[in-house]
Amino acid sequence: MSYTMIRHLRRTAMLSQQIRVESTMTNLTQEDFVFRPPLANWSKIIREAEKIVGYPTSFMNLRWLLSDEFANLAMHLRKIVGSNHPIMKTAKTVLYNEQNNLQPWGLIILLLAKAISPTTHSLQTSTLTEHQRMLAELTEMIRTGHYIHKGLLNIPMEERDEKKDTSMFANKIAILIGDYLLVTANGMLARLRNQDLSYLISTALRDLSEGEFFGPRDSQNMPLPGKPLSRSIDSFKINGDTIPLNVTDILGSPIREWTLRNMYNGGSLFGRGCEGAVLLAGKDIAEQKKAYLFGCHLCLAWQAASELPKFCPENKEPFSLVSAPVLFALNESPELYEEIKDINNVSCIDYDDLKAKILKTDSIQKTKLLYTQNADKAKSYIEMFGDNESVDTIKRLINTL
Template sequence: MSYTLIRHLRRATLLSHQIRLETTMTNLTQEDFLIRPPFAQWTKVISEAEKIVGYPTSFMNLRWLLSDEFANVAMHLRKVVGSNHPIIQTAKTVLYNEHNNLQPWGLVILLLSKAIRPSQSTSFFHTNTTTEQQRTLAELTEMIRTGHYVHRGLLNIPIEERCPNTETALFANKIALLIGDYLLVTANGMLARLKNADLSYLISTALRDVSEGEFYGDRDEQNMPLPGKPNMIGKDEFPICSDTLPLATKDVSGSPIKEWTLRTMYNGGSLFGRGCQGAFLLGGLGLTEQEKAYQFGCHLCLAWQSASELQKFTSDNKELYSIASAPVLFALNENPELYKVIDSCRDNIADIDLVFLKEEVLKTHALERTRLLHLENARRAEGFVDMFGDNESVHTIKRLIKTM
């Protein structure tokens, strides 16, 4: 075989590997980081909620989309349009002015802020100031979430496999880093301008949790999470508390509810909970009420995540799913032999036959247990929001919960 032919075959192999990496990351990255619950009535309920808060939450992105700094980065982003890099899919998901652009987290934080009775604030001036601060909190919470989401869409291309055909992917990695960094820095700047040390401390603990989540558990070569080996130790329940200590990781891996809850808390549950807690902090409420707000935010996020993962297995569409999702973890716990499928492809989960694995999951009671997990978290979220009074904002939040 001639040298020229060998060279072309190697380049074709590397290009195929690059496309495979990009396809894998584009399809699987989002499974671990919930953008929004995929429910049919979602758009209608969101629109009604926005009328209550008097603020179209689709505007939350405009603060950074229209900035000169982001415009400069966007010019470079155009150079990778047409590639299959995850940053392109991320941009479509985040920036398109469609149902995917809705900002449920920020909206819920604004609804919680609206639910606080004016009599609980000391003055009319304080009420107006707090409302503006709570709106900023809602925006920066969404911005942190989006920034982290962008950062997760990076391709890991080993040095020995880099060539001219991978230059576009490497350039796109740099753009993803710039966009993610810009969002996180901007969010931290907004937080600093609020000049509230207690709120800064709360959001900092959420940032710590988000960061630590990237190092929890085993990962494949693309940093995609691998489920823990089935190993039930003690009661399968993960405690949620608003203290600012790091999330407990002891005896969690391999225990389905514990592991799934910890992963979801790392992937956004903690951040959303702190955002809800921060809204009550800015509203002048005490620690007891703040604890309820935190618990509400965490359980609502857990309910949304479990509903989203459940849909992947019940939908007629051939949707890809995370192998660290609740149905898979429950199935592995019920049938530990399935872990051999995971273990045989631990270097690259793209090699897993997801169709076969899904069929095996459906043979177990995993979906029923995931439904119960969803119902339990939705019930707890509704129970906490009931404590926030009887008003239009609370009723709307309960409608958001019941759309799941």
Template sequence: MPYALMRHLRRTALITQQLRVESTMTNLTREDFLFRPPLAHWTKIIKEAEKIVGYPTSFMNLRWLLSDEFANLAMHLRKVVDSNHPIIKTAKTVLFNEQNNLQPWGLVILLLSKAFEPSNSTLLDDQVTQNQRILAELTEMIRTGHYVHRGLLNISIEERNQSTDTSIFANRIAVLIGDYLLVTANGMLAKLKNQDLSYLISTALRDISEGEFFGERDAQNMPLPGKPLFVSVDEFEISSDTLPLDVRNTLGSPIREWTLRTMYNGGSLFGRGCQGALLLSGQTLEEQERAYLFGSHLCLAWQAASELQKITSEKKESYSLVSAPVLFALNDNPDLYSEIEEAKHNSANFDFNKFRMDVLKTNAIERTKLLYINNANKANGYIDMLSDSSVMNTVKGLIKTL
């Protein structure tokens, strides 16, 4: 084994060992780091899908984990491993994939690519396959970099003292790690030398950025739900065009607000990744658009399933104040919004356990289940329009998360 690789492996092993140390997690309830598909036989389906694409996507990020730049940043991360900074929870989730937290975005993109793979492989076809694999990797990297950036603590100048030095240092490391991932992903995208693909991914990056400025936030920059509105139309139409997402009449309208937030937080990126896979394989614009709609609705379905699990879990898992069950509960009982207003200064002081019980007393759970079913059915519908191959049957297995 080459010396350089051995050195990287030793570094990675040391870092992961340090991160296994049990640390007190922050009591701030942040938006879901990554969506969790709650499926009993999830691991089995993932392994079957990986056999189809011939690529162990569970190690998709190994390339950048073993780079010199990331290893140096990770060594600095060890200095704050005993703190309660959100970057530690983020790092553990990425490295250990705890409880199947990671949505298999890259795997789905590769499955779509496989479904449209030509029967007779040529040198040109092999290059297309390699480019699709790079697309899957860079999509995962952009997603991870985005969530690392969001794992920051806002510390005002007045509050800064020796007790906050560790958190400030951790903030700097989070910014650097997120920057490294995003810059590396953009470099990979540029090397593909495909202007149309670069344009698609850039629109997703625009959506991610705009999402950070949507709606009210508390002192820790955590999103807060809009004030409940009683509207006759509560649907958000997802379009494959590359215009900015429509923010009109969304805040306070549960389905519209939730859908827009989810599209901002990753739905758009995943959709463009699926669309890009078909673009690289030379499929028609109509098929590319269907792939985008499939990816978007699949992301929405997984998000609804994840939020439903979190709010009903006996383990009292953390949940977001802009999750679908919360938005539905506020719509069903607007009086609950007074408690949200009290959390505007800092949601760390918010009684999440009490509010969870209030949410469970409303129709929020039933409406969230319908939200999941609706988006899962739409994702299945677009898959049927794309292809009826055995590969797509595997994709359908990944959709069934409840």
């Protein structure tokens, strides 16, 4: 892909329209919501981490963005400039990864791999490093492909007329791009020729798929919260088993429902990516399990931290109805559930009014605690991999959230 094409993609992304909601006045300040550091500080740590692994993670995206196959698909994105299709927002997120996506999965996997890899240089060590890089890259590609597929619009047959031609075309492009990334990632996985690793990643793919059918949904397949339970055991134990995730007595229990949804939506994949890096290094099952639990809890901590800014009064972005603050608020004030239980399309919700009601509960404090608990667990697991530069850098990344 030429530099001109990359510039066209950036312009396409910048022209995408985003749904906005009015901000809500509250006595909470912006500092009560934001965990993330200034971009300059975050970028500094990322650059230091890339020096450690010797591999700029920006190349992970560029390696497939610059391919001929993707270039042909990207050409068609220009035809839907100005539309409100989710694929435009997705393109912006991918192209402006540093600012819009502060969850460097591939870099973390490479840092973990560096922490456990031999310090001696040999052909065997070089091969191991290359395989771990491929694992980090294919994990990112699966994640991005799944994210693109989640942005499809469900258009009823009776509405598929000329007015919907742009949306139908955008759906086709989203399907092709997502399929390209997933197929390419699976091809890379096959080239690693490791049956155990293939099995681990396949269980993550299973979880991604099952997550799309879990719980109530609106007409656009956007998730809706479960009915709050009056009594529930609100905890979710994550283990390293490869069996399907436990869905018993989940809906309606805030922490259990939130944890399971986010394990389905990426926690399992990131955990398996970390576990796979340890497996490739030849470590035993116990070490692999530690890596999996580290990845899962780090992903959950990132998710909790990313949800809080959406409820900042100055933030005008819509928020997910299954985010932690919403689930905690519904549990504390079940009458809120009656207002959204029969929603046919989440875009019809009065987010301004709902945010005001959520902020009257202690859901923000509970979400901050949820972040702290998962961040502490992630740090405790990564510390089990020794005291070295890579582990220290991972801890710094966690601490800056």
